[in-house]
Amino acid sequence: MKAIVYTEYGSPDVLELKELEKPVPKENEVLIKVHAVSANAGDWHLLRGTPFLLRFVYGILKPKNQVLGSDVAGRVEAVGSSVTQFQVGDEVFGDLSGYGFGGYAEYVCAHENTFAPKPDNVSFEEAAAIPAAAVTALQGLRDKGHIQKGQKVLINGASGGVGTFAVQIAKSFGAEVTGVCSTGKMDLVRSIGADHVIDYTQEDFTRNKERYDLILAANGYHPILDYKRALSSKGTYVMTGGSNAQMFQAMLLGPWISMLGSKKMGNLLVRPNQKDLVFLKGLVEAGKINPVIDRRYPLREVPEAIRYLEEGHARGKVVITVE
Structure with missing residues (x-):
């Protein structure tokens, strides 16, 4: 072969x-x-x-x-x-x-x-x-982020492999979804169901007044304290990808921030498994993710x-x- x-x-x-x-x-x-x-x-x-x-x-x-x-x-x-x-x-x-x-x-x-x-x-x-991208998005939102219907969810890196699945999976759970991407990819992120789209070249979502119940960082970089500022009082930040600095901040600082306050911050250790593949198969066949x-x-x-x-x-x- x-x-x-x-x-x-x-x-x-x-x-x-x-x-x-x-x-x-x-x-x-x-x-x-x-x-x-x-x-x-x-x-x-x-x-x-x-x-x-x-x-x-x-x-x-x-x-x-x-x-x-x-x-x-x-x-x-x-x-x-x-x-x-x-x-x-x-x-x-x-x-x-x-x-x-x-x-x-x-x-x-x-x-x-x-x-x-x-x-x-x-x-x-x-x-x-x-498999890998969708399972990462699913476990980040459902297992680590404990996503709930009606929550405000932000996906940083919404146009990438994990991000495009994360937008659609979050919508399937009934969340209000904001996607962050570059100018040329905004139409794509809207087309897969995002309620709001932020162009990161024009706006820094960590510095506006909006607060999110769940942030999934699939790409890009912001210091972990900037992500903390963008969370609601009991919000959750989950790092699934991005720069090495972002990864190490989530691993090393996230647990301390979580212990000292009501906001939860950390990284996702993905666990591939057949059960999640079958769950995603159902979402695909139902037309909820493409x-x-x-x-x-x-x-x-x-x-x-x-x-x-x-x-x-x-x-x-x-x-x-x-x-």
């Missing part, structure tokens, strides 16, 4: 299209013929080995897993002897990040619990756009896809089609 491989940390230039042996499923695994895989920020972090702490998990001097790619959609080609949930021919989607990655390839094996049935009303490309895809690339152009994603200007998701 063909796969995009890297044997050293570096820029997208170290990625190579190579022939690898087609994997064989273990007793509790399914073999997936990959039809599409989406690119995530985690791909270029793992590719470059940054921040350095990642290397203690994924390889100090060189990567343990040589094929990146977590979000896949495809058909079951073979099943292990103990598999009970799927059979050959089933259309599935899933997140491989907890099972060694490997999505940038024509075939991949993973535990059956890694996958869920693909939503019937979307393509393989759209299904591949869902994946937003910016660009599509063939497998051989994964380096270009990651290079584009790393620039930070994608509208929604970047997807790789596997012929």
Whole structure:
């Protein structure tokens, strides 16, 4: 099979299209013929080995897993002897990040619990756009943010992969949603259901008079005390992405701020799981969320896809089609 491989940390230039042996499923695994895989920020972090702490998990001097790619959609080609949930021919989607990655390839094996049935009303490309970004948005809003109907929710980075799902998921919970993005992406954010849109190049939402019950920071940067100022008296701030400074402030200062006052602030540790994929499948099939895809690339152009994603200007998701 063909796969995009890297044997050293570096820029997208170290990625190579190579022939690898087609994997064989273990007793509790399914073999997936990959039809599409989406690119995530985690791909270029793992590719470059940054921040350095990642290397203690994924390889100090060189990567343990040589094929990146977590979000896949495809058909079951073979099943292990103990598999009970799927059979050959089933259309599935899933997140491989907890099972060694490997999505940038024509075939991949993973535990059956890694996958869920693909939503019937979307393509393989759209299904591949869902797992990591949508689960991050869902867990940030529902599990960490405890979103409630009628709350005022702000999504910073509303036009990106996580942000476009967060806007739609927050609306599905009955929230009043404000999306923050750049000038050229305001129409997109309105089109996916945001009640209000703020152009961050013209207005700093942390300095106006509006206060929010829940802020999900999916991108961009503001000091954590600025986010605190923008919260209502018992509001919650959840960091799911953005700059390294934003991440470390949420991890180190967030717990202290939470203990000393009524506002809750912290970061989200995403836990991929089948149950949330099934929940999101239901939202997609009900028409409550629709994946937003910016660009599509063939497998051989994964380096270009990651290079584009790393620039930070994608509208929604970047997807790789596997012929």
